Amino acid sequence: MSGLVLKLAPKERVLINGAVIENGDRRSRLSIVTPGASILRLRDAIHPEEVNTPVRRVCYIAQLVLSGDAVPEEARMQLLRGIEQLSQVLTDHDSRTQLRLASDAVMEGQFYQALKAMRGLLPREARLLAAAKT
Numbered sequence: 119m120s121g122l123v124l125k126l127a128p129k130e131r132v133l134i135n136g137a138v139i140e141n142g143d144r145r146s147r148l149s150i151v152t153p154g155a156s157i158l159r160l161r162d163a164i165h166p167e168e169v170n171t172p173v174r175r176v177c178y179i180a181q182l183v184l185s186g187d188a189v190p191e192e193a194r195m196q197l198l199r200g201i202e203q204l205s206q207v208l209t210d211h212d213s214r215t216q217l218r219l220a221s222d223a224v225m226e227g228q229f230y231q232a233l234k235a236m237r238g239l240l241p242r243e244a245r246l247l248a249a250a251k252t
Contacts, residue, residue, distance in 0.1 A: 122149070122150040122155075122157065123147060123148070123149050123150070124147065124148045124149075124150065124157070124159075125145070125146075125147050126141040126145065126146050126147070126148065127141065127145060128141060128142070128143050128144055128145060129141060129142075129143070130159070130160075130161060131159075131160040131161070132148075132157065132158065132159050132160060133156075133157065133158040133159075133160060133163075133184070133185055134150070134155060134156070134157050135155055135156050135157075135186075136156070136185070136186040138160070154227075156183070156184045156185070156186065156229070156230070157184065157230055158181060158184045158185060158230075158233075162237070163181060164177055164178050164181055166178075171243055171247065172200070172203065172204055172207075172243070173204065173236060173239045173240055173243040174240070174243075175200060176197060176200035176201060176204065176220075176236050177233055177236045177237060177240070179193050179196050179197050179200065180193070180197060180224075180229045180230075180232045180233040180236065181233060183229040184229050184230060184233065190227060190229065193229075194224055194225075194227075197220075197224045197232065198221060198224055198225075201217050201220055201221050201224070201236075204217060204239070205217045208239065208242070208243075212242075213239060213242060216235050216236070216238045216239050217235075217239075219231070219232075219235040220232045220235035220236050223235060
């Protein structure tokens with residue numbers, strides 16, 4: 119994750135390599151220069167009780183790797199399997215692009231990038247599930 123810049127709001131928390139870091143009373147900016155650092159904004163974290171859809175499940179697995187609660191080698195197959203299953207349902211061009219980005223990131227061990235790509239599918243999934251209920 120070389121060159122990542124985090125802009126933090128006052129009192130915002132972020133998880134970096136398993137350590138929770140809380141910002142002070144002012145906005146701040148952190149430059150992460152260590153390649154391969156595991157980073158997760160806690161405001162973006164999906165809590166276990168929120169893992170109730172296929173896209174959220176894949177996001178949660180990637181999040182577990184970033185938080186240090188899952189072994190990357192073991193999570194890799196679960197992530198790729200979940201992405202493959204989603205690619206059978208989400209067949210539009212934009213979804214396929216996001217899924218391909220996520221899959222490539224997982225293969226390269228870039229779990230933050232995989233999570234970022236998968237999070238891009240959450241609004242589409244919500245629309246599809248809402249349409250299915252009507």
